Amino acid sequence: MWRASVLTIFPDMFPGPLGASLAGKALAAGAWSLEVADIRGFAADKHRSVDDTPAGGGAGMVMKADVLARAIDATAGNARPRLLLSPRGVPLTQARVEALAGGAGVVLVCGRFEGIDERVIAARALEEVSIGDYVLSGGELAAMVLIDACVRLLPGVMGAAASGAEESFADGLLEYPQYTRPQLWEGRPIPEILLSGDHGKIAAWRRAEAERLTRERRPDLWGAFIRRFRGGSQTA
Ligand SMILES: C[S@@+](CC[C@H](N)C(=O)[O-])C[C@H]1O[C@@H](n2cnc3c(N)ncnc32)[C@H](O)[C@@H]1O
Numbered sequence: 001m002w003r004a005s006v007l008t009i010f011p012d013m014f015p016g017p018l019g020a021s022l023a024g025k026a027l028a029a030g031a032w033s034l035e036v037a038d039i040r041g042f043a044a045d046k047h048r049s050v051d052d053t054p055a056g057g058g059a060g061m062v063m064k065a066d067v068l069a070r071a072i073d074a075t076a077g078n079a080r081p082r083l084l085l086s087p088r089g090v091p092l093t094q095a096r097v098e099a100l101a102g103g104a105g106v107v108l109v110c111g112r113f114e115g116i117d118e119r120v121i122a123a124r125a126l127e128e129v130s131i132g133d134y135v136l137s138g139g140e141l142a143a144m145v146l147i148d149a150c151v152r153l154l155p156g157v158m159g160a161a162a163s164g165a166e167e168s169f170a171d172g173l174l175e176y177p178q179y180t181r182p183q184l185w186e187g188r189p190i191p192e193i194l195l196s197g198d199h200g201k202i203a204a205w206r207r208a209e210a211e212r213l214t215r216e217r218r219p220d221l222w223g224a225f226i227r228r229f230r231g232g233s234q235t236a
């Protein structure tokens with residue numbers, strides 16, 4: 001079973017949204033497991049302190065290396081990658097999500113305050129992962145994002161296997177536009193071709209639309225797509 005272990009000072013935030021919908025059903029069905037450890041439980045003093053002032057001065061607080069290391073050591077997870085959610089980390093991609101979903105699970109460390117003591121990152125070989133170029137107030141929402149993205153790829157979690165294979169990023173492109181009934185809404189029709197019943201033409205239209213959207217919206221992805229799938233023979 002795919003296992004997610006989360007280390008946080010706000011254990012009550014979990015499962016939160018992960019308890020609803022697709023992820024929640026899969027959790028209840030035993031397709032994955034969630035274990036949440038309260039970092040505060042590993043504090044050594046009577047105030048259960050998990051943070052202290054930054055060495056060298058400055059604003060805010062820093063999570064203590066010793067407390068965090070004890071929490072990490074108590075979480076069995078040698079076969080699983082240990083990730084620290086961090087805006088300094090390598091940006092999370094669908095390719096990484098697929099690799100993580102294909103493994104045994106993840107151990108996720110959620111930072112708070114100004115972040116965590118640098119020494120514990122090195123000493124416990126934490127890999128820093130970011131969910132985007134913006135700063136959250138804590139790693140918990142980022143951990144939920146990562147878990148949700150992985151869980152929906154686990155065998156049997158998504159209804160139709162094809163819905164994962166065709167969606168955004170699966171082959172380096174954004175997804176084509178989707179429509180459903182009514183056929184005409186506020187004067188806007190569903191593109192004729194989607195009603196034609198010609199699966200070959202529909203597939204070609206969807207592919208062309210996926211390429212157009214990627215080219216227009218994400219020149220970074222489009223450039224990578226051209227290099228990877230077309231051997232650089234076409235230009236954007
Ligand atoms: C207020 S942030 C600390 C930001 C840090 N002082 C900096 O400038 O890089 C507190 C915690 O939120 C989490 N966090 C914030 N933004 C994130 C992001 N984009 N991706 C992943 N985790 C994030 C991290 O765990 C971080 O330790």
